[in-house]
Amino acid sequence: MEINDIKELIELIKETDITEIHYEKDGLKITLKRESTAAAAATAASVAIAQVPDAGELANEAREKEDDNYLTIKSPIVGTFYRSATPAAPPLVELGDSVRKGQALCIVEAMKLMNEIESEVNGTIVKIFHENGTAVEYGEPLFQINPL
Template identity: 45%
Template structure:
């Protein structure tokens, strides 16, 4: 299966009423489960036929805590108005990288101007490095993902203030 096939499968599952789908071939095993609004997906080589699965230990119930008067929580800081920003989202599941290798500078930094088609990051999926291009011209306002972290399909990566 290609990354595009897996992405189409996830899209199909998200539009259907299914909560879980398992596909297994001799080379590949894919398990997709829906938890609320996010769709985590995993893929791994098929395990041997006689694989042993250890039972999961059950955690003891939490100990009762003494009654403590609740403390006053400080008011939340006002959120910045992001309604005029455009979000660049991940087109696939994979690992997010801000540069092509650790020795080179990031493709974009906060405050940089981008144009349509400019590479803003790389997402590695199944040992393939996919350049992600900006779909909008503007200024990078915020990077929403840490370098070398996993991202989900349609996860926001950057906020861009359109020009």
């Protein structure tokens, strides 16, 4: 096999979808491999992703630091979150409302029992995590309060 023959095999790989060629004749063995463009792109993308910090992680870290100043009221049970005592009544609290320790913030219904969730501190409501009538899990955040 001449050098020109090897060059022709290389050109064949470049011009087609072939990613690997094995050639063997009279004790001469040649193997030519080429990464597929998709694999090369995936490798390049994973390398680029590994080098750039994840913006979502940075945002979560910043949010966690901010949230450290707030008290998070979590659901003590699995159930349905209600912002008011009855469907026709106004919500017990709104965003920005001042609350007192022991004040009812919402109701979580579990097995037809209505459980009032109360504020643990005096403060201001800074975040309401759920819409009226949504399902909540045990330990899931319901409210964030900026304590006084």
